[in-house]
Amino acid sequence: MALPPPDPQFVLRGTSAAVHTLHFSCGGQERDVPILFSGSENGFIHVWNLKTHRVDAALDGHGRKSVYCVETMGGKDRLLSQGRDQRICLWDLAEGRTSVTDSVFTENVGFCRCSLLKVAQGRWLMAMAAKALEEVQVLELPSKTSVCTLKPEVGAKLGMPMCLKLWQLNCGSQPLLLAGYEDGSVILWSLSMGKALSQLVCHQEPVMSLDFDSEKAKGISGSSEKVLSIWSLNEQQNLQVYKTHSLVNAGISDIAIRPDKKILATAGWDHRIRIFGWKKLKPLAVLDYHTATVHCVSFSDHKNPSERLLAAGSKDHRISIWSIYTQT
Numbered sequence: 001m002a003l004p005p006p007d008p009q010f011v012l013r014g015t016s017a018a019v020h021t022l023h024f025s026c027g028g029q030e031r032d033v034p035i036l037f038s039g040s041e042n043g044f045i046h047v048w049n050l051k052t053h054r055v056d057a058a059l060d061g062h063g064r065k066s067v068y069c070v071e072t073m074g075g076k077d078r079l080l081s082q083g084r085d086q087r088i089c090l091w092d093l094a095e096g097r098t099s100v101t102d103s104v105f106t107e108n109v110g111f112c113r114c115s116l117l118k119v120a121q122g123r124w125l126m127a128m129a130a131k132a133l134e135e136v137q138v139l140e141l142p143s144k145t146s147v148c149t150l151k152p153e154v155g156a157k158l159g160m161p162m163c164l165k166l167w168q169l170n171c172g173s174q175p176l177l178l179a180g181y182e183d184g185s186v187i188l189w190s191l192s193m194g195k196a197l198s199q200l201v202c203h204q205e206p207v208m209s210l211d212f213d214s215e216k217a218k219g220i221s222g223s224s225e226k227v228l229s230i231w232s233l234n235e236q237q238n239l240q241v242y243k244t245h246s247l248v249n250a251g252i253s254d255i256a257i258r259p260d261k262k263i264l265a266t267a268g269w270d271h272r273i274r275i276f277g278w279k280k281l282k283p284l285a286v287l288d289y290h291t292a293t294v295h296c297v298s299f300s301d302h303k304n305p306s307e308r309l310l311a312a313g314s315k316d317h318r319i320s321i322w323s324i325y326t327q328t
Contacts, residue, residue, distance in 0.1 A: 180207025222252025
């Protein structure tokens, strides 16, 4: 008989708004306190201390407009956040500071989270939905220099970019971008050539979320429908459908593959978090705690596998923290 799914290890309350994004910073020095950043509908970013389970700081930089992306930039003192005020803010949190040091005005009104990729010490690429409906703009940070604008072919009718993932095979290789669009397509873009290398229709509905495993050259996407699409990238950089997995209930808000590439988690509109084995997409557990849509899932970056956590943020104002499948 299968074991019943576990309860959360603990629950973080106090955002007093729906939680739209989560990001861990736990892989630092031994003495560093593990941190979880959360972004909420009321415009606040909360910095959670995972030892005390309390908020160490509440950052207010988006004019009380929903925050839907938070990422660290090489350590927990440098933060990037994106909000519905059409701004991407860069924060300096060293020595207790809570100040926005720079910002980028996106001119885009959608919900597409930006994507970050470290390309050298202190240098990052950031992809974001551009002002023009179907376009994606790539900037270098911190200089904010434009690298390229990725425009679909005339008459492509992709709709808005819905989710983005910058990646590169290794440090020396060319950065590439995977983008999921409103028409259900996933496109692989070359930044150096500024053109699409491959396009695949993965869903009948807008692609809500995707993640990619560059080691296995395999990715997964979810939409508002009842299906997860798993696709692969062959040697010629062509995207191909690998398999699909039918869900009981429709609607996936977010997908995250754990850094060790063993399992993945999905955030469901049906209030549930689903855990799958990544190798064969075998369903492993359904985590049923939240009372409303789960908007986001995130795995911690602990160096020690037994300490790894999964966090889920929901419309019910709560963040559930889970310790699951941490044995290697």
